Each structure stands twice: as C-alpha cells, then as structure tokens.
Amino acid sequence: MVTQTDLDKSISYEEYFNLIEKLVQEGGTTGNDKSKAFIDYTKLNYSRMKRVFKTTIPSSEVLNTVDCLNDKLTWIVLSESWCGDAAQNLPVLAKIAETNPNISLKIVLRDENPELMDQYLTNGGKSIPKLICLDEKLNELGTWGPRPKFLQDWLHKEKANPTMEMSELKEQFQIWYTKDKGQTLQREMILLLKSWLNKECISI
Known part of the structure; x- marks a missing residue:
C-alpha cells in the first residue's frame, strides 16, 4: 500500500517535467542505469512529453466528469525519465488531472522507491x-498501467507468438501512440474512475 511517506517523496508533474528538462541539459537520466542509451532515451522522451502535452485535447467525456467527480483523489505514478511508455502516457494523465481540481497527480521514481514498486508488479x-489511485484516507481504489490495454494485449500476443523483434514492436507502439493522441487512455481512465468510485453520473 502507498503510505504518507511515499507521498511525501512524490513530486508534481510540473516538477517531474522540469527535472527531465534539467537532466537533458546536463546529459543525465533518472534511474540506476546511467548508460548513454538511457541518457539518449531521456532526451528523446523529453521531446515526446512536450509534444504529447501540447497536442492532447481533453475529450468531452473527460470534461463531463468534473461536475460528477467530487471525491478528492490522488494519482501516484511510478515512472522514470527513460521510459517510452511513461513519456507517452504521463502527459495525458496530467491533462486529465488538470481539468479536474479533485485529482492530484503525483510522481515517484521507480528505482528510488523499490519497496513501493515491488508491491505493484505487472506479471x-x-x-x-504504474498508477495507483488513492482516496483522501490513502485507501487504494485501483491501479492502471503500464500502457493502454490494446498495447498490453498486443505485447502479450507477441510474447506468445513473436512476429517481430522487440525493438520493432516498441517502434510500432510509438507509432500507435502518435496516431491515438491520448484518446484511448482518456477513455480507459474514465471507465476506471466509474468502476472505482461507483459513479453512475460518469457516462461513457
């Protein structure tokens, strides 16, 4: 479970973005692996994050949840600057949270918080x-991650019956993200909020 100590170590999306911007300027990266490859991933993801945040338009369904969603929620997300999926999804989550004052988006770095990460493994x-949704009392309502269900299912199929190298699959994922423009993630989060909070006024 997420504790107040975990929240105390978290940062806002703006602080996270500024951290990555600073790392790019200094030629660095978050995480335990400080290799050139991961530094290059961080640089690439900085550009992705800027583009995704600029081009993501909150859907009408997201905007319509504002009057309905009156529960104070915290979305705490485990992430790293080098992660391509994080670069594509975090700006969309930030856009959703930006539209609703009852959602507080907080980010913690995976490698600096191994005990928390170990509680939220995927397979x-x-x-x-990895997003964990908490209520005001830090009760866990649900989780999401590490990518939209369509991509997660695609990954599972490829692992079961490979048709391409993993590097090519990752490239295909990035192409999908660019075409999707965050719409699938927005829809997934609305459906999850509806189920987590049992809110019938959230219509989708």
Missing part, C-alpha cells in the same frame, strides 16, 4: 508507468 516485472 512479476517492474513495468512502468
């Missing part, structure tokens, strides 16, 4: 981003 792996 035994430390896949990120």
